[in-house]
Amino acid sequence: NAGVTQTPKFQVLKTGQSMTLQCAQDMNHEYMSWYRQDPGMGLRLIHYSVGAGITDQGEVPNGYNVSRSTTEDFPLRLLSAAPSQTSVYFCASRRGGGLVVQYFGPGTRLLVL
Amino acid sequence: QQQVKQSPQSLIVQKGGIPIINCAYENTAFDYFPWYQQFPGKGPALLIAIRPDVSEKKEGRFTISFNKSAKQFSLHIMDSQPGDSATYFCAARSSSNTGKLIFGQGTTLQVKP
Numbered sequence: 001n002a003g004v005t006q007t008p009k010f011q012v013l014k015t016g017q018s019m020t021l022q023c024a025q026d027m028n029h030e031y032m033s034w035y036r037q038d039p040g041m042g043l044r045l046i047h048y049s050v051g052a053g054i055t056d057q058g059e060v061p062n063g064y065n066v067s068r069s070t071t072e073d074f075p076l077r078l079l080s081a082a083p084s085q086t087s088v089y090f091c092a093s094r095r096g097g098g099l100v101v102q103y104f105g106p107g108t109r110l111l112v113l
Numbered sequence: 114q115q116q117v118k119q120s121p122q123s124l125i126v127q128k129g130g131i132p133i134i135n136c137a138y139e140n141t142a143f144d145y146f147p148w149y150q151q152f153p154g155k156g157p158a159l160l161i162a163i164r165p166d167v168s169e170k171k172e173g174r175f176t177i178s179f180n181k182s183a184k185q186f187s188l189h190i191m192d193s194q195p196g197d198s199a200t201y202f203c204a205a206r207s208s209s210n211t212g213k214l215i216f217g218q219g220t221t222l223q224v225k226p
Binding site: 004031033035040041042043044045048050056058059090092096101102104105106107 | 119122147149154155156157158159202204211212213214215216217218219
């Protein structure tokens with residue numbers, strides 16, 4: 001049971017480039033989320049999904065797209081990277097309902113030059 | 114606009130001290146208040162959580178105190194150890210069917226030997 005996995009671990013992009021951050025979970029969790037972590041700002045929710053085919057915006061969605069074609073995968077796309085998107089990105093998953101634990105992946109550190 | 118406000122941003126205590134981290138929220142439609150612990154280079158992991166119908170919860174050396182009328186909750190670490198040095202995040206979960214988990218800004222704790 002690998003839990004929540006993220007790739008890549010580290011990425012450098014130039015302004016305007018696009019890329020996809022991958023996230024997968026093998027726990028059959030309905031809920032998946034993407035957060036970004038910046039100093040002094042905590043963890044801010046970018047997008048989330050309550051099941052395959054269902055996504056919605058979080059607190060800071062601008063500049064990011066998501067899709068959820070399967071229960072296991074929840075990729076985050078940066079269409080045109082900007083220096084303001086330099087951050088550490090965490091994917092998370094949990095079961096639906098009740099007081100459940102949300103599990104985080106190890107993170108992707110992104111630097112946009 | 115941060116829905117969950119956390120303080121202090123950083124905290125230094127001596128071994129054996131009792132660091133206290135505070136959080137306040139505005140939205141009354143939260144139904145679950147977890148605390149997460151994050152070590153450098155790792156994703157956050159659930160530490161302890163409380164429901165709003167309980168005023169205190171204790172797990173080992175970690176205690177959450179919850180004041181529903183004041184919309185505040187806090188984490189106390191008894192007999193703190195250098196291994197407790199980490200970043201701590203409070204969070205609140207929306208009671209809607211989306212169950213979004215909103216995090217505070219984080220507190221970096223250093224416990225000196």
